[in-house]
Amino acid sequence: MLENCILLSLFAKENLHHMSEHQLNLYDRLINEPSNDWDIYYWATEAKPTPAEFESEVMAKLRDFAKNKNREQRLRQPDLEYLFEPPR
Numbered sequence: 001m002l003e004n005c006i007l008l009s010l011f012a013k014e015n016l017h018h019m020s021e022h023q024l025n026l027y028d029r030l031i032n033e034p035s036n037d038w039d040i041y042y043w044a045t046e047a048k049p050t051p052a053e054f055e056s057e058v059m060a061k062l063r064d065f066a067k068n069k070n071r072e073q074r075l076r077q078p079d080l081e082y083l084f085e086p087p088r
Contacts, residue, residue, distance in 0.1 A: 001037045009077040010066045026058040032059060033072075 008031060019027065034040055036056070042048040044066040050059050056085065068074065 001041070004037045004041050004085055005077055006040065006068060007012045007062075010074055011062055014065070015061060023058050026056045028059060030054055030056075030062070 012027075016024065016027070030040065039048070041052040043054065044062045046063060046066075050063075
């Protein structure tokens, strides 16, 4: 779904290169195990509580990111070129 694509891809661009292997595994599990993409969106936006099995430091980071405290314009996924840039 588009909302998750935007949210998760922008989160990935900003955070993946700073994450430990453990955090990357938690992120991988979060984006691949739930069978309903809406669940991830609802958890990230705090519309529904996150189940204990997906509650983690990565989920907390995603929830914080979803709040968009800096009011950034988030209307589209980032171009994939960022994958080939050196980490900031």
